[in-house]
Every structure is written in structure tokens, then in C-alpha cells.
Amino acid sequence: MTKSVTETLVRLDGELRRRYNLLGFVNGKNCAYQTGHVPHVAPFAYLCTRYAKLDDDGVRDAENEAERYIPEPYKEFLRHMNGARILGVSLHGGIGGSVDRSGVGIGQPISIRYQNAVERPHYIPNGHLGIGAINGEWFSQGHLYLASTGEVELYNAKFDMVGARWSSLSDFLENEIPRRFAIYDDEGREIEKSKRLPGDTEDWERLAREAKDAGASNGFLKRVLRKLHRE
Template sequence: MTKSISEILTRLDEQLRERYDPLGSVEGDNGAYRTGHVPHVAPYAYLCSRYARLDDNGVRGAENEAQRYIPEPYKELLRHMNGAWILGVSLHGGIGGSVDRSGVGIGQPVSIWYQNAVERPDYIPDGHLGIGAINGEWSSQGHLYLASTGEVELYNAKFDMIGARWSSLSDFLEDEIPRRYSIYDDEGREIDKSKRLPGDTEDWERLAQEAKGEEERDGILKRMLRKLHRE
């Protein structure tokens, strides 16, 4: 029998809390929590943050925010948790047009609006919903998209490249979140030479460095031209 998104997330919640609550945790409203306090990173840093679940009105608001259709599997995720930050994986949610920067409570997710309406490359198919990102080694990153076919695809943040693909959102959650346990030791410190990005992404860091180098060279050239123009 196929497990629902909510069942999978409930089990992952239990696993994450059992493993990381001993490092420190914070409770929030409507299912929100933080676990895995890592003060060696920052005084209020946690390995995992799960944001308060949305009701049906909140899910409709998130869909309006995304400016595109949200498939039912991700709607089910939003009803369980309004996005999350889990061991370097960011899952987007609705923020209702405002961000709580007061430091009170658990906070809010990255808005689902950015990856779908603001920072959306032309090569991403129209039927894909941007649902999150995975941090790379330095400046490389993977962007997660939920396809109209139900698959989850990991695109390079700057290039038309797919490094990994899962047959469903359920498979992504059950495969990638547990895999990331191996990236951190029992004190929440990142293990050297751990593989942050899944799939065939070994050259993504090189591409990111090359892209940064081109941006820096362009910046130097522009400054030189401005200087010559002033003279």
C-alpha cells in the first residue's frame, strides 16, 4: 500500500526529532518546531526547521503566491508543514505577502513565489512547480521542481542540467532526507568530504566557479570602462 505524503512526513518528523532533539529543540504552533541546535554555526542555528501547517485557505493563498497550479502531493505537504529547512534541503511555502523577521517563534519558509515567478529560467518546463533547493559545496546549488508527471527533478541553479530525478515527491522525501543523515555527525557538524548534492552533480561546483569568474571579470571590465569614460 502506497503511503501518503502526510504519513511519510510524520515518520520523518519522528526520526529527525529522535536523532536531533538531544542537541536542543524549540516548539512552535500548529506542528512547527526546530531541532538540532548547532551553536557552533550560529547562536540560534538549527539543523531542521519545520514551519506551521496551512489550512485550506492557506494552501489556496500559497497557490496564488506561486502564480501557478500546485499539484495535490505538494498541497498535502503544505497541509502537514508550510515548507521546511531540513539538513540543507529547503522546501518552499506560502508567506502571505509578509515575512516575520522579529526572531519570535519558528519563522517562515522561503516563499514559493521566488522560484516560480521571480527566479525561473526559461528552460524550465511550464508545467513544473518550483518547490525548493539544495545547497551545494560553495556557490553551486540544486533547484527542485515537481513536474506535471509527478516526478521531482533536481536542476542546476544556473544551467539547463538535471543531476537527479525521483519518480514522485514521496520517493524524494523517503530517499533524500534519510541520505542527508550521513552528512552530519552526532554533534551536528558537517562531515568532511560529504556529498551534499545527490545524483550526477560532481561538476556543478566547477561550473559555479567558472560562472563566478566570468561575473568578476565582467565587473572589472565595467569598472575600467567607467573609469576611462570619466577621464
């Protein structure tokens, strides 16, 4: 039987803390916490940050912030944690309205508005909710969308390409987060040549580099043309 989002998150909370509390942790209010202190990355860096959960008013405010309908699975997620940063996966939450800021010392998530109302590629279906991102090797990034069908899809951040798909939000959490345990050693250091982006994403870094180089070339050309125009 498929587990609910809450059941999955409760299990993952326990597993993350069992694995990483030995490296150092911080508890916040309203169930917020950080675990897996990695000072070799930065003095206050942690492998996992889980933000304070939202009440029903906070969930409604998050939906207004997104300017888009939030399906029940992600509402359930927000009632358990208002976004998170877990082993290189960033999941969005609300940052305005009546959001509980009791965990302010731990920070706050990336706004759910960003991927849904600010920067949203034209090819993303209208029924998809942007819920987060996964960084690739260096330049590449995958954006996570929760489809109206309940599936989670990983889109290339720059191109109309889907590299991975999960049957549900719970399925994504059950499979992708445990997969990422193998990316880090016992001291929380990323293992060389580990695969950050899941699924069929082997060429995404190359595509990202080419897009970056093309953007830099276009920028240089525009600067030259502006200079010539002034002269």
C-alpha cells in the first residue's frame, strides 16, 4: 500500500537524524531542525535543513504566494514542513503572510512563488506546480514539478526535457532522498563522481555549459554593439 506523504516524511525525518545527528545538529521551534553539520563546506552549513511546519492559514497564504493551486499532496507536505533543503534537494515553501517564523535562526525556504509566478518556462504545463530543484555537477540544474496527475517530474532548468519521473510525491521522497545517501561519505563530504541528478540526465551538464557560453558570447556582442553605437 502506498504510504501517505506524512508517513513518508516521518520515516525520513527519523532516518536523516539517525544518519547525520552525529555530525552535529540544531533544533528549532515548531519541528524545525538542521542535521549533518559540514563545517568543511561553511561554518554553519548542514546537509539537511527542515523548516517549521505550516498551519492551515499558512498553507492558504503559500497558495496565494504561488498564485497557483497547490494540490493536496504538497499541502500535506507543507503541514509537515514548510520546505526543506535535503542532501542537495531544495523544496519550496511559503515566506510571507502568516508563516510561522519561530525557526528564523534556521532560515527560511526558497519561496514557492519563484518557480510558479516569477520564472516559469512557457513549455511547463499549466497544471504543474513548481516544488523545488536539484543541482547538477556545476552549471546544470533540474526543476521539480508536481503534475495535476500526481506525478513528480524533473525538468531541465533551461530546456523542455524531462529526465526523471516519479508516480507521486511520496514516491519521489521514498526513492530520491535515500538514493542521495550514497552521494556523501560518513563525514558528510560529497563522494567524487557521484551522480547528483537522477534519471536520464547524463548530457544536462554539457547543455548547461553550452547555454552559459552562448549567453556570455551574446552578452559580449551586445556590449560591443552598444560601444560602436555610442562612437
